[in-house]
Amino acid sequence: MNTxxxxxxxxxxxxxxxxxxxxxxxxxxxxxxxxVVETLGEAGIRSIELTLxxxxxxEGFNKLRSTIPDEIEIGVGTVTSMVQALAAIEAGADFLVxxxxxxxxxxxxxxxxxxxxxxxxxxxELHAGWAAGATAVKLFPASTVGPGYIGQLKGPFPGIQVVPxxxxxxxxxGSWMAAGALAVSLGGPLIGDAFKGGSLTALKERATSAVExxxxxxVQS
Numbered sequence: 001m002n003t004x005x006x007x008x009x010x011x012x013x014x015x016x017x018x019x020x021x022x023x024x025x026x027x028x029x030x031x032x033x034x035x036v037v038e039t040l041g042e043a044g045i046r047s048i049e050l051t052l053x054x055x056x057x058x059e060g061f062n063k064l065r066s067t068i069p070d071e072i073e074i075g076v077g078t079v080t081s082m083v084q085a086l087a088a089i090e091a092g093a094d095f096l097v098x099x100x101x102x103x104x105x106x107x108x109x110x111x112x113x114x115x116x117x118x119x120x121x122x123x124x125e126l127h128a129g130w131a132a133g134a135t136a137v138k139l140f141p142a143s144t145v146g147p148g149y150i151g152q153l154k155g156p157f158p159g160i161q162v163v164p165x166x167x168x169x170x171x172x173x174g175s176w177m178a179a180g181a182l183a184v185s186l187g188g189p190l191i192g193d194a195f196k197g198g199s200l201t202a203l204k205e206r207a208t209s210a211v212e213x214x215x216x217x218x219v220q221s
Contacts, residue, residue, distance in 0.1 A: 008110045009133045012161070012182060013094065015046035015073040016115075020183035020214045021173075022047045022097075022163065023207070024077060027195045030056035033064055036191065039200045041072050043207030049077040049097055049185070052084060061091040075115075079105065089114055097185075099140060101125040103132035110134075117163055121145070127157055136161035136182045143167025147179035154180060170210050177217025184214060 016022070023040050025048060027033055037048055050057045050064075057076065065074055075095035076088035085105045088096055095115040098105055102118065109116035110133035118129035119140040126137045139149065142164030150162050164176050165185035176184050190210055194203045 010110055010115045010135050012135055013073050016183055019044055019046040019211055021045050021210050022049050022185040023190055024049045024187035026051050027054045030054055030060035032195050036194050039204050040207050043204045044211040045207050047073050049075045051078040053078050058087055058091045101129045106132040106134050130160050136163050139164040141166030147175045150179045173213040174217035177214050178220040180221050
């Protein structure tokens with residue numbers, strides 16, 4: 001990695017550093033986001049990823065953003081093309097997440113000063129995203145390799161920052177954080193049935209448990 005790459009890398013936000021949990025939201029429609037985001041915020045989660053697989057995510061972004069406290073960052077995920085990346089940046093996304101390693105997207109986000117978390121699984125993919133200037137790389141799907149994979153990566157890539165995502169349950173968070181993850185990313189195991197009429201009280205309890213597990217695990221790293 002050259003010096004210019006290191007200089008343009010956008011660091012993790014204070015929101016993510018204060019609470020190392022990213023909540024991934026996949027809803028039937030963007031109009032369904034608000035009560036779930038509010039509940040997650042009440043539980044202490046400070047990083048929310050809205051997915052482009054949810055219809056209307058970018059169109060409703062500004063409206064949702066205006067109702068959420070400033071200390072909560074709202075990012076856009078499932079970004080798979082430069083067109084989507086530029087549209088998310090234009091909409092005001094606080095960070096971008098991709099399921100793939102596209103170095104052009106990473107470089108565009110870094111140039112715009114927007115944190116970016118490109119997805120990858122193999123050492124080649126993860127190193128490519130990191131070398132291109134990623135804030136951290138998204139290890140996806142993380143459940144296929146396990147927490148020990150982070151230590152293996154940091155052998156040849158000692159500075160790499162990793163956010164595992166995919167198949168991580170609340171009970172797994174502590175192990176991932178103790179293994180050296182920058183943060184953990186959770187979708188279904190955290191959100192559960194909240195978008196299908198499920199209890200928001202139960203969602204808040206899960207989110208609170210996730211935050212506590214992440215903070216405790218980080219202490220052990």
